[in-house]
Amino acid sequence: MAALNKAHGIPGSVEVTTGRGGLPIVRLTSASGAAAEVYLFGGAVNSWTQPSGDEVLYVRPDAVFDKSKPISGGIPHCFPQFGPGPLPQHGFARGADWGIGSTSADPNPDEVDPSVELILSDTDATRAVWPHAFRAAYRVTLHGEALRTELAISNTGASPFTFTAALHTYIEVSDIRAAKVSGLKGLTWLDKTADPANPPRALETRDAVPFAGPVDAVYLGAPGHLELDVGTGAAVAIDSAGWPDAVVWSPWDAMPACYERFCCVENAVAVEPVTVEAGKVWKATADFAVIDLA
Numbered sequence: 001m002a003a004l005n006k007a008h009g010i011p012g013s014v015e016v017t018t019g020r021g022g023l024p025i026v027r028l029t030s031a032s033g034a035a036a037e038v039y040l041f042g043g044a045v046n047s048w049t050q051p052s053g054d055e056v057l058y059v060r061p062d063a064v065f066d067k068s069k070p071i072s073g074g075i076p077h078c079f080p081q082f083g084p085g086p087l088p089q090h091g092f093a094r095g096a097d098w099g100i101g102s103t104s105a106d107p108n109p110d111e112v113d114p115s116v117e118l119i120l121s122d123t124d125a126t127r128a129v130w131p132h133a134f135r136a137a138y139r140v141t142l143h144g145e146a147l148r149t150e151l152a153i154s155n156t157g158a159s160p161f162t163f164t165a166a167l168h169t170y171i172e173v174s175d176i177r178a179a180k181v182s183g184l185k186g187l188t189w190l191d192k193t194a195d196p197a198n199p200p201r202a203l204e205t206r207d208a209v210p211f212a213g214p215v216d217a218v219y220l221g222a223p224g225h226l227e228l229d230v231g232t233g234a235a236v237a238i239d240s241a242g243w244p245d246a247v248v249w250s251p252w253d254a255m256p257a258c259y260e261r262f263c264c265v266e267n268a269v270a271v272e273p274v275t276v277e278a279g280k281v282w283k284a285t286a287d288f289a290v291i292d293l294a
Contacts, residue, residue, distance in 0.1 A: 004100065013105035013114035019046070021065025026100065028114040030142040039074075041067055043098035043118045043138050046074035048147045050290055056147075056236060058172040058262035060255070070094040073170045073262075075149070077138070080130055080163035082270050084196070087129055090168065093136065096120055101137060115141035121156075133157030146289040153283075155276040162275045166247060166268035167286055171228055171236050176260045178231030180208040181248055184219050190271070192216040211263060214252035218270045222246035228265050229293060236265075237291050242284030243267035 001024055005016040012029065019025035019039055025046075028036045033051030038044065048056045059073030070076055071094075079093040088095070101119040105112045120136040127133075135154040140147070155161060173179040185207055190199040193216045204219065208229065222245055227235045247266035252259050267286045276282050 008100050008103045008116075010103060010105045010114065013112055014103045014116060016100070019065070021067075023065055023067075026103070026116045026118075026140075028116065028140065028142045030114060030144060031111040032142075032144045034142055034145040034147075036140065036142055036147055038116060038118065038140050039071060040098050040100070040118065041065075042070050042076055042094045042096070043120060043136075044071055044074050044076045044094065045140055045147070045149070046071060048288070050145055055172060056288070056290060058170040058258075060170070060258050060262070062255075062257070067095075075170070076168045077151075078164070078166040078168055078266075078268070079136065079153070080132075080134075080161075080165065082164040082166045082268055085164075091165075092126055092129065093120055094168075096126075098138070111144065113141050113143050115139060132161040134161070143287075146287060148285070148287045150283065150285045152281055153274075153276060154281045155278050158278050160275055160277050162273040164269045164271075164273050166266045166270060167243075168264060168266050169238075169286075169288075170262050170264055171230065172262055173228075174231035176211045176250055176252075176263060178229075179263055180210045180229045181226060181263075181265055182208040182229070183223055183226040184209055184246065184248075187219045187221060189220065190218040192218065209248060211250050211252075214254065215248055215250045215263075217248045218268070219246045219248070220244075220271060222267075226265060227291070228263070233293055235291050235293050237289045238265060238267065238286060239289075240267045240284065240286040242282070243269065243286060244272070245270040 037047040063072040077093040078090040081087040081091040098118040101117040133156040249264040
């Protein structure tokens with residue numbers, strides 16, 4: 001850990017240190033007082049706090065930090081598969097060790113933006129289940145109080161490949177019954193709670209999507225701006241580019257110990273797979289900010 005911090009740490013902005021279970025994390029600290037922690041295992045952001053100290057993300061109480069399974073909470077990766085399919089559920093990226101590609105603390109006109117880029121590349125183990133050469137670069141940046149992410153998937157092989165993916169973002173709410181997601185009205189959506197294998201399609205007519213039971217909805221052609229009202233007079237605004245779909249999920253009382261405290265609003269490539277030609281790169285961004293609701 002000391003060697004990693006010596007190579008990549010930036011005093012006051014970026015620190016490589018030990019997280020839960022002794023796992024290495026990269027801690028980003030903004031001059032605004034906001035902070036984020038990114039685990040190398042899974043390449044997952046597991047904490048994002050505001051200057052007040054309030055946590056925005058949610059980690060489930062059944063999460064384990066011993067690498068026996070992916071960490072349940074924060075912002076896990078789904079790659080190169082979203083949902084059920086021939087690969088392990090949600091792919092292998094969330095259960096793999098990512099490396100640190102680079103760190104920075106480049107100044108902007110207002111303050112310093114601490115940032116880390118994590119890297120995941122193909123190995124014998126990944127090629128055994130998904131026979132493609134790739135490089136995934138995931139950049140996490142604190143811009144003031146906001147959290148910014150960029151995922152770039154490079155095809156480093158000689159032939160095209162296809163994939164689906166998502167940022168499986170868990171967000172803390174005051175009470176799931178008070179939470180609602182706006183920005184989805186007018187979209188076609190798939191109701192996976194009705195039939196996961198062959199979900200019926202419907203048109204979203206609600207101004208804001210509430211939670212009154214289990215929800216597993218995939219929204220097609222999602223807009224670049226969504227808001228999750230967390231029930232406290234504040235919302236998490238999500239501004240994205242390159243992610244064509246959005247997923248809204250609550251397990252409801254299938255997880256009785258914690259379902260009232262979180263929901264997932266996910267940026268995704270959920271339905272139509274992306275094709276990346278040899279030597280090409282696919283990119284998508286998702287930026288998160290806490291805003292006050294009037």
